[in-house]
Each structure stands twice: as structure tokens, then as C-alpha cells.
Amino acid sequence: MENENILVYPSQFDPQVNVMVIFPGHEKYDEMKPLFDEYGFGFIAPEESLVIINGDILGDDDDFDIDILRFIEAHELGHFMLEHKTRNPEDEKDADLYAYILLGGKGYDNAQKYLVDSFEERHGEPFDKVMIEKFK
Ligand SMILES: [Zn+2]
Numbered sequence: 335m336e337n338e339n340i341l342v343y344p345s346q347f348d349p350q351v352n353v354m355v356i357f358p359g360h361e362k363y364d365e366m367k368p369l370f371d372e373y374g375f376g377f378i379a380p381e382e383s384l385v386i387i388n389g390d391i392l393g394d395d396d397d398f399d400i401d402i403l404r405f406i407e408a409h410e411l412g413h414f415m416l417e418h419k420t421r422n423p424e425d426e427k428d429a430d431l432y433a434y435i436l437l438g439g440k441g442y443d444n445a446q447k448y449l450v451d452s453f454e455e456r457h458g459e460p461f462d463k464v465m466i467e468k469f470k
Contacts, residue, residue: 357389385410404445408433
């Protein structure tokens with residue numbers, strides 16, 4: 335990984351979807367950077383069943399944050415599973431709510447806590463469990 339600066343694996347939330355984490359230093363990173371700047375931590379390429387995540391926000395090898403990666407992966411899978419075509423505040427919130435369910439299903443408590451703790455900052459209102467009812 336250190337040498338290639340890229341990580342590709344089937345998503346643990348849906349093995350049909352591949353997750354690609356690109357780190358600075360990879361030949362494609364500069365090409366991807368404007369998309370990360372526009373879409374945030376990551377984005378989906380639905381026609382390729384691919385989630386692409388900005389490795390730069392996950393820390394260095396020494397303090398690589400697996401919980402943040404799980405959260406972002408679940409959030410992007412949320413966009414994918416909810417078949418979002420656009421990025422608006424409502425879609426972003428729904429992707430987080432769906433991610434909450436995905437993370438809970440895998441027992442990823444720390445990643446779920448990160449989602450809950452950052453929810454208000456991201457969406458302007460505190461997380462409330464009642465919000466996920468519509469996905470059940
Ligand atoms: Zn999003």
C-alpha cells in the first residue's frame with residue numbers, strides 16, 4: 335500500500351460495490367482532487383459500482399483512522415443504495431442516516447458514534463434515532 339498509494343476492496347456493506355481509496359502520491363490523485371474538493375470525502379461512480387474515497391483525510395500510516403474510513407464508506411454506500419443522482423442537503427442527510435443503519439448492522443460502534451457526533455455540524459440539526467425510521 336505504501337508504494338502504490340491505492341487501496342481497492344469489495345465493500346463490506348455490499349460486496350458488489352468496490353471501494354477505492356486513493357492517497358496523495360498516486361498518479362491519479364491530482365486528477366481526482368477537484369472531485370474530492372467538490373463532493374467532499376468521496377463520491378460514487380454508480381455505473382461502475384465504485385466508491386472512490388480521498389485517502390488524504392484518513393491520516394498517515396501511523397494514525398490511519400479506520401473508523402472515519404468505515405463512516406465514509408457507509409455514507410457513500412448510502413448514496414449508492416438510495417440511488418441518489420444528485421447531491422443536495424437532503425440526500426446528504428439521508429446518506430448519513432442510511433450509513434447509521436449500515437454501521438450498526440456490522441457492529442461498528444466507533445464509526446457510528448463519529449457519525450452521530452458530527453451529524454449536527456454536517457446537517458444543522460442533532461441526530462435523532464427517529465430519523466432512521468423511514469428506512470426500516
Ligand atoms: Zn454524501
